[in-house]
Amino acid sequence: MNGARHLLSVDALSDAEVERITRPGFSPRVGRASRRGTLACLFQQPSLRTMSSFAFAGARLGLTPVPITTTGDALRDQCDLHDEVRQLSLVSTCVAVRSASPLDPSRLVRLAAPVVNAGDGSNEHPTQALVDVAAMRGVGLEGRTVLLMGNLRDHRVHHSLAKLLARQDVRLVLVSPPGLELPARFLPERARQVEASDAETV
Amino acid sequence: MNGARHLLSVDALSDAEVERITRPGFSPRVGRASRRGTLACLFQQPSLRTMSSFAFAGARLGLTPVPITTTGDALRDQCDLHDEVRQLSLVSTCVAVRSASPLDPSRLVRLAAPVVNAGDGSNEHPTQALVDVAAMRGVGLEGRTVLLMGNLRDHRVHHSLAKLLARQDVRLVLVSPPGLELPARFLPERARQVEASDAETV
Amino acid sequence: MNGARHLLSVDALSDAEVERITRPGFSPRVGRASRRGTLACLFQQPSLRTMSSFAFAGARLGLTPVPITTTGDALRDQCDLHDEVRQLSLVSTCVAVRSASPLDPSRLVRLAAPVVNAGDGSNEHPTQALVDVAAMRGVGLEGRTVLLMGNLRDHRVHHSLAKLLARQDVRLVLVSPPGLELPARFLPERARQVEASDAETV
Numbered sequence: 001m002n003g004a005r006h007l008l009s010v011d012a013l014s015d016a017e018v019e020r021i022t023r024p025g026f027s028p029r030v031g032r033a034s035r036r037g038t039l040a041c042l043f044q045q046p047s048l049r050t051m052s053s054f055a056f057a058g059a060r061l062g063l064t065p066v067p068i069t070t071t072g073d074a075l076r077d078q079c080d081l082h083d084e085v086r087q088l089s090l091v092s093t094c095v096a097v098r099s100a101s102p103l104d105p106s107r108l109v110r111l112a113a114p115v116v117n118a119g120d121g122s123n124e125h126p127t128q129a130l131v132d133v134a135a136m137r138g139v140g141l142e143g144r145t146v147l148l149m150g151n152l153r154d155h156r157v158h159h160s161l162a163k164l165l166a167r168q169d170v171r172l173v174l175v176s177p178p179g180l181e182l183p184a185r186f187l188p189e190r191a192r193q194v195e196a197s198d199a200e201t202v
Numbered sequence: 203m204n205g206a207r208h209l210l211s212v213d214a215l216s217d218a219e220v221e222r223i224t225r226p227g228f229s230p231r232v233g234r235a236s237r238r239g240t241l242a243c244l245f246q247q248p249s250l251r252t253m254s255s256f257a258f259a260g261a262r263l264g265l266t267p268v269p270i271t272t273t274g275d276a277l278r279d280q281c282d283l284h285d286e287v288r289q290l291s292l293v294s295t296c297v298a299v300r301s302a303s304p305l306d307p308s309r310l311v312r313l314a315a316p317v318v319n320a321g322d323g324s325n326e327h328p329t330q331a332l333v334d335v336a337a338m339r340g341v342g343l344e345g346r347t348v349l350l351m352g353n354l355r356d357h358r359v360h361h362s363l364a365k366l367l368a369r370q371d372v373r374l375v376l377v378s379p380p381g382l383e384l385p386a387r388f389l390p391e392r393a394r395q396v397e398a399s400d401a402e403t404v
Numbered sequence: 405m406n407g408a409r410h411l412l413s414v415d416a417l418s419d420a421e422v423e424r425i426t427r428p429g430f431s432p433r434v435g436r437a438s439r440r441g442t443l444a445c446l447f448q449q450p451s452l453r454t455m456s457s458f459a460f461a462g463a464r465l466g467l468t469p470v471p472i473t474t475t476g477d478a479l480r481d482q483c484d485l486h487d488e489v490r491q492l493s494l495v496s497t498c499v500a501v502r503s504a505s506p507l508d509p510s511r512l513v514r515l516a517a518p519v520v521n522a523g524d525g526s527n528e529h530p531t532q533a534l535v536d537v538a539a540m541r542g543v544g545l546e547g548r549t550v551l552l553m554g555n556l557r558d559h560r561v562h563h564s565l566a567k568l569l570a571r572q573d574v575r576l577v578l579v580s581p582p583g584l585e586l587p588a589r590f591l592p593e594r595a596r597q598v599e600a601s602d603a604e605t606v
Contacts, residue, residue: 038463040456052242052270056293059240059266064463067269067471068456091460254444254472258495261442261468269471 003110004089008103008117010126010160015167022134030061037093039063043118044081044099050118050128054096063093082107089113122154129160133168145171152182159186205312206291210305210319212328212362217369224336232263239295241265245320246283246301252320252330256298265295284309291315324356331362335370347373354384361388407514408493412507412521414530414564419571426538434465441497443467447522448485448503454522454532458500467497486511493517526558533564537572549575556586563590 006012013021020026039058043051046069055065068088081099088095089111096116097103102123108115119125136146146165152158152174162182165172174182208214215223222228241260245253248271257267270290283301290297291313298318299305304325310317321327338348348367354360354376364384367374376384410416417425424430443462447455450473459469472492485503492499493515500520501507506527512519523529540550550569556562556578566586569576578586 038460040460048270052268052290053293055266055268056240056242059268064266064459064468065268066456066459066463066469068452088456091457250472254470254492255495257468257470258442258444261470266468267470 004112004114006105006108006111006115006117007126008105008108008115008120009124010129010163012126018130018133018164018167021130022137024134024138026134028061037063038091039065040068040088040092040095041065041118042068042081042084042088042095042097044097045119047098047119050098054116054118058094058096066092085115086111089115119156122156122159124160125156126160128157129164132157132161133164142169145173147173147175148182149175151180152176153180158182162186206314206316208307208310208313208317208319209328210307210310210317210322211326212331212365214328220332220335220366220369223332224339226336226340228336230263239265240293241267242270242290242294242297243267243320244270244283244287244290244297244299246299247321249300249321252300256318256320260296260298268294287317288313291317321358324358324361326362327358328362330359331366334359334363335366344371347375349375349377350384351377353382354378355382360384364388408516408518410509410512410515410519410521411530412509412512412519412524413528414533414567416530422534422537422568422571425534426541428538428542430538432465441467442495443469444472444492444496444499445469445522446472446485446488446492446499446501448501449523451502451523454502458520458522462498462500470496489519490515493519523560526560526563528564529560530564532561533568536561536565537568546573549577551577551579552586553579555584556580557584562586566590 010018039054039061041051041054041058051067051069055067058065081097082104085095085097085108090113092113094114094116096118097120098118099120101121103115103117103120117124117126119128133141148158148161148165150158152162153176159182162172162174163186174187176182212220241256241263243253243256243260253269253271257269260267283299284306287297287299287310292315294315296316296318297313298320299322300320301322303323305317305319305322319326319328321330335343338346350360350363350367352360354364355378361384364374364376365388376389378384414422443458443465445455445458445462455471455473459471462469485501486508489499489501489512494517496517498518498520500522501524502522503524505525507519507521507524521528521530523532537545552562552565552569554562556566557580563586566576566578567590578591580586
C-alpha cells in the first residue's frame with residue numbers, strides 16, 4: 001500500500017484539479033463514507049480563523065472536527081510532531097496540520113489518512129492559496145497581471161500562490177524589499193521579480 | 203433580502219414565542235435542513251458553561267459546534283468583532299456571540315445566518331433569561347411576585363429578565379443598592395424599584 | 405431508578421466484558437439511539453491526547469464531542485466538580501471526566517447519563533488500562549509474565565492495570581523503588597511485589 005494522498009504543497013494537485021477546485025461555485029461531492037468520520041486539526045501554532053475554517057469545512061463534509069491545540073511551541077507529552085500526525089492518522093479520517101517548521105514528506109509516507117498542510121513554518125500554505133486563487137477567479141483572472149508584494153521570503157501563502165499563479169494564464173510580478181525576495185525554489189520561470197524601490201516602474 | 207432573524211434582545215421575541223419557548227417540556231422541532239450545518243460559537247469572553255450549553259443545544263439540533271475563543275480581550279488577527287460575525291455568518295448555519303461590549307444591531311443587518319446573543323457587555327443575555335423564566339414556570343409563575351435583587355445596573359441577565367417578566371402576569375420588585383438601580387431603558391412600567399436599605403419593607 | 409452505569413474503576417466491568425472489549429478487532433456496536441447525542445469531556449487537568457482520543461471515540465459512536473476545559477485547577481464559576489458532572493449528565497448522552505482528585509462514587513448516584521473516568525487523581529485510569537491490555541493481547545498475553553515497573557504508588561494507570569491483569573492468566577510482577585510500592589487496595593492477591601533493587605533477580 002502506498003498510503004493516502006496528502007496535500008502538503010500545491011505541487012500535489014494537477015492543473016485540472018486546481019482548475020476544478022478554484023472554479024466559482026465549486027462544491028465538493030460528499031459521499032456516505034464520510035459519515036461518523038473525524039477531522040483531526042493539530043495546530044502547533046494557534047490560529048482561530050484557519051482552525052475554525054477547517055472545522056466548518058470538515059463539518060460540511062460530514063466529518064466531526066477534533067481540535068488539538070498546543071500551549072506554546074512544545075507538544076506536551078508528545079515526542080515529535082510527525083509521530084503525532086502518524087498516530088492521529090490511525091484514528092482520524094483526515095488530519096489537518098499547522099506546524100512551526102516545514103513538514104517532511106518523507107516522514108509522512110504510507111499513512112492510512114490524508115494529511116492537509118494548514119501552513120508549515122515558512123514553507124507553504126496550499127489551502128489558503130487555493131482560496132485566494134478562487135477569489136481572484138471570481139473577479140476574473142485570465143490574461144490579467146497579478147502582483148505579489150511584501151515579504152516574499154518568509155510569507156508562506158505567497159510561496160504557494162506564486163506556484164499556483166505560474167500555472168495560470170496570468171502575468172506574475174513579484175515586488176519585495178531587498179533581501180526579502182521569493183526564494184528560487186518557489187520562483188516560477190515565467191515570473192518577473194522586482195525590488196520594492198523599483199516597484200513604481202512596473 | 204432582509205437577512206436572517208437575530209436574537210440580540212428578548213424584544214425580538216413575541217409574547218407567543220416567549221410563552222412557547224419557556225413552557226415546561228418545550229422541545230424544538232428539528233428539521234432535516236440542519237444536517238451537516240454548523241454553529242459558530244464566538245466567545246470574546248471565556249465562559250465554559252455557556253459555551254458548552256450552546257454546543258449541546260447545537261448538537262441536539264444537528265449542528266456541529268465550532269468553538270472560537272479568543273485569548274484576552276483582543277480578537278487576534280481580526281480587525282473587528284462585527285466584521286468577524288459577518289464573516290462567520292457566510293460559512294455557519296448560526297452564530298452565537300459573547301462580546302465584551304454591546305452588539306450593534308445596525309452592523310448585523312442582511313446577514314445570511316441568524317446571530318444569537320450569548321451575553322453582550324452589560325447589555326442583555328436573552329437566552330439565559332429564557333432559561334430562568336422556564337425554570338420559574340416549572341414551579342409556577344402566574345400571579346406570583348418576583349424579586350430581582352443585586353447589581354441591577356450592570357448584570358445583563360437581570361436586564362433581559364426584567365423585560366421578560368414584565369410581559370408575564372407577575373408582580374415584579376427590583377431591589378438594589380443605591381447607584382446600582384436598573385437603568386430606565388430596561389425598566390418595565392409595571393415594576394416597582396426599591397433601594398436595598400428599604401428591601402425589608404417590601 | 406438506579407441511574408446509568410458508570411465506568412469509574414475497572415472493577416465495574418465483568419471478566420466477560422473485559423475479555424470482549426480487549427479482544428483484537430473489537431468494534432463497538434453503534435445503535436441509532438446515539439444519533440444527535442453529545443459526549444461532554446470535562447477535563448480538570450489538560451491532556452490533549454486523552455481528550456482527543458475520547459473525542460474520536462465519541463464521534464465514531466455518533467456522539468458530538470463537547471470539550472470542557474478549565475484554566476488552572478479551579479473550575480471557574482463552578483462550585484464543585486461532582487455538581488458539575490451531575491449538571492452535565494442532564495444535557496449529555498455521556499460524560500467523560502478527568503479530575504485532579506479521586507472521584508467519589510457516592511456523589512455520582514442516580515445520574516441519567518453514564519460517567520467515564522478518564523483519570524481521577526492518583527486513583528484509577530480504567531480506559532487507558534483497557535487499551536494497554538488490548539495491546540498486550542495483540543502480541544499474546546495468555547500464560548505470560550507481565551512486569552509493571554516504576555512509581556506504582558502514584559501512577560494511576562498502573563493501579564487499573566494491576567487489577568485488570570490479575571484477572572488474566574498471567575504472572576504479574578511489580579517492581580518499584582522503596583516507598584513507591586503499589587498500595588494494598590490495588591494489589592491483586594496473586595501478584596508478587598519486588599523492590600527495584602532486587603529486580604534483577606526476578
